[in-house]
Amino acid sequence: MIGRAVWQRRRGRAGDGLHILRDHHGLLDIVAADDSGELRLTMLLGRRAPQRNEPARRPLQILAEGVPDEIQLSFCFSAEEVHAFVEDVGDTNPLHAGDAPLVPGLEILEAALSREEICRAARVELRFHGASFAGETVSVLVHSLDC
Numbered sequence: 001m002i003g004r005a006v007w008q009r010r011r012g013r014a015g016d017g018l019h020i021l022r023d024h025h026g027l028l029d030i031v032a033a034d035d036s037g038e039l040r041l042t043m044l045l046g047r048r049a050p051q052r053n054e055p056a057r058r059p060l061q062i063l064a065e066g067v068p069d070e071i072q073l074s075f076c077f078s079a080e081e082v083h084a085f086v087e088d089v090g091d092t093n094p095l096h097a098g099d100a101p102l103v104p105g106l107e108i109l110e111a112a113l114s115r116e117e118i119c120r121a122a123r124v125e126l127r128f129h130g131a132s133f134a135g136e137t138v139s140v141l142v143h144s145l146d147c
Contacts (some may be wrong), residue, residue: 002105008123071142079134
C-alpha cells in the first residue's frame with residue numbers, strides 16, 4: 001500500500017530511472033525520474049489488505065506548492081477505469097481487479113495532477129488515510145505549501 005506519493009518538477013538532478021532509497025522493516029521508499037519530474041513513493045509492505053466496508057478515516061490530503069490556500073477536489077472512478085489504469089501501468093495486484101477494485105493511489109495522484117487548479121504546482125504530496133474503491137467518491141483536500 002502507498003502511504004505517501006510526492007511528485008515534483010525536476011530541479012537540475014541527473015539520473016533517470018527507478019532507484020530504491022530504503023527497504024527496511026516493511027517500509028519501501030523508491031524514486032522514479034525522467035525529464036519531466038520525479039515521483040517518490042513510500043510504500044507500506046506486509047499490511048492487511050483494506051476492505052470495502054472500512055471507510056477512510058478522513059479525506060485524502062494533498063500539499064501543493066503554488067496553489068491557492070485550500071481547494072476541495074472529488075473523483076469517482078469506475079471499475080473499468082481502474083482496470084484500464086492498472087493494465088496501462090502493469091500493476092498486477094489482485095486488489096485492483098474484480099467488480100469493486102481498490103483505486104490505485106497513483107491513479108488518484110494522476111487525476112489530481114490533471115486538474116487545472118494544481119497542474120502547474122512545482123511539488124505535490126499526496127497523503128493517504130484509507131482505501132478508496134471504484135464507485136465511491138474520493139475526496140481530496142488540497143492545502144498550499146506556500147504559507
